[in-house]
Amino acid sequence: MRFYTFVLKNILRRRVRSALTVIGMAVAVGAVVALVGISRGFERSFLAIYQREKVDLIIQQRGVKQKLTSVLDAGLGKKIAEVPGVKTVNSGLVDFTSMDELGPVGVLVQGWEVDSPMMRHLNILTGGRPLEASDKNCLLLGERLALSLDKKVGDTLKVFDDATYTVRGIFKSNTVYENGGMVVPLADLQRFMGRRGQVSGFTVTVDQPDHKAEVERIRHAIEALGKNLEVTPTIDFVNSTQEIVFIRAMAWITSAVALVIGAVGMLNTMVMSVFERTREIGILRAIGWGRWRVIRMILMESMVLSLAGGAVGAAGAVLLTRVLSNQPAVSGMIDSYVAPDVIAQGFLIALCVGLLGAAYPAYRGAQLLPTEALRHE
C-alpha cells in the first residue's frame, strides 16, 4: 500500500463530509472563476473591438473616463488625418438605448460613417449588406440582438422614440458587445441624440505601429491639436476604461467574499475532521508515525479535496457562464468563453485555500502527545 492510497481511502471513508467539503470549495472556486471569467471576457471583448481594426490610438475628450460622455467636434477628424504618420481616422458616436422587447437591458448603439473602414470590415451574414449613403432609416443588427429580437434582413423595428428602421444586414462580430448591439449611420444617431456635429471620439491607425517613438510622436502631435484632446494607446485605454475598472473591481471583491466563505468552510471542515480523528491520530502516533507524517496526511487530504472542489467549481463556472450568456436578459453582455488561465487561477486558489485551511488542524494534530490523543473520546 502506498501512502497516497491510504490518504484516498481516508477521504472515501468519510463520504458525506468529503462531499460537503468539495461542494463548499466548488462554490468558492466556481464563483471566482465565473466572476473573474466574466470580467475578463468583458475586457477581452472591449479590446477586440479595437484590435479588429488594428486601432493604435484612441482619442476622447480629456478628463472623461466614460466613452458615452465624451464629446468632440466631428470636424477634428480632418485635422487628425493630416498629422504625418496617421494612416486612417474613424469617428464614432456611442449610446445605449432600451427596447421594449428586451426589458431594462440597454442595447449598444454605434453611429458610424457609412463609408468608414469599420463599416466595410463588418462580417455581414448572408442576405444582408453594409449600410450605404443612400439608405434611409436603415440599420445593422448584431447576430445575438437579431436572435433576441427575432429579426431578419428586411424586417422593421422601432428604435429612438418609435422611429421605424429597416434591418439592412445582420453582422457577426467576435466581440460580445457588438453582437448584442446595432450600427446606425452616424448622422442618424447624432440627430436622435441631439449631438449634431459631435462624436464620442476617434480611432486612429498609424503607418508604423511597431515604432514606439513614432507612435508617441503622433500621439503628442494629435494632442497639440486641441487642449481638450486625450490620446491614449488602445491597450491603455481599455485598461483605464471606467467600465472595465469597475467590473474588475466588482469581480475581485465578490470573488474575495466567495473565497473567504470557501476558506472558512474549508477550515471548519478540516478542523472538525481532525477533532473527530484525534484518537485515530493518537493511534497513528503510538504505532510509529512522526509529527510530519500526520501533517502530511492532513495536508494531502486537504489538497485532494481542494483540487476536487476546484475541478467541480471550474466546470460549474464554465457551465454557468455558458447558460447565463444565452439568457435574453444578459444577451450581449456576457461572453461565454472562460480563459484557461482563469481556470488555472481557480485551481491555484483552491490549492492555497485548502493548504491554508488545513495548516492549523495539521499543526494541532501533530502537536498532541499520543496519550492525549488516545484519551480523546
Next chain:
Amino acid sequence: MNKPKHDPFLFRTEQLCKLYPDGQVHAVEDVNITVRRGEYVAIMGPSGSGKSTLLNLLGALDRPTSGEVYIDGMRLSKVRNVDRLRSRMLGFVFQSFHLLPILTAVENVQVPMFEGRLSASARIARAKELLDLVGLGHRIHHMPQKLSVGERQRVAIARALANEPIALLADEPTGNLDSVAAEGIFELFARLHREEGMTIVLITHDEELGRRAQRLVRMQDGHIKSDVFSARRRLRTPLPPFAV
C-alpha cells in the same frame, strides 16, 4: 542521541513521577524500574494503580512530570526525535486493538511502515510475513470487522512488529478477549519472546496469565508494590541485580 556504550538495560527509570492532568494526584510516584533486553515482564494492579501510565512513560507516549526514562541508554528528555525512536524501537498493542476499519489486515500491518524505508512491494511482503507469523496468513485481505476479536488482536500484534522493534509494550492485550482467544495471544507473546528474543512488557488483569511472565511487577497507588521473578521460566538474559 545521547547513547552510552554499555547500558545493560533496555528500559530504566529514575524517580519517575507523573501527575494526573488535574495536577493534584500522582498517577505514578518515584518509580524506579529496569527491564533488560529479552525480558518478559507482566505488570498487574488494580485500576488506577498507575500501570498504564508507567507503560506509556516507558514507551515515550507520554512525558513524565519529573524523573527520567532511559531507553537503551538514551535519556528520553534529551532525545530530539522521540517519534523516530518510538517508531524504530518499540511496538504497541492496545486492549481495543485500534485497527483502522477502512484497511484490510495486510494494509493495517503496513501503516507503521510508512515511516521506514521499505518500498511499497517490500511493505506488502513484510506485512504478509508478519501475518503468517501470528497465524493469520490465510486472512490477510479480511477487513477488521470480518475478523474475530482474537484475530484482530493478532493483526494488531503483527502491526506492532512491523518496524522490527526490540520491545513490545502491550496494555491489557487480552482485556477484550474470551479465555480461549486470550490464551492464544499469550502463547503468541511467549513464542515471540522465546523464539525472537523479543522484550515484552505487558499489563494484564489476569492473574494466571500474569504469572506466566518471567517477571511480575505489581503496582498500587502509583508505586511498585512488588517485583517478582518467576522461577517457572528461565530467563534468556540474566536478571537485573536488584528488584525495586
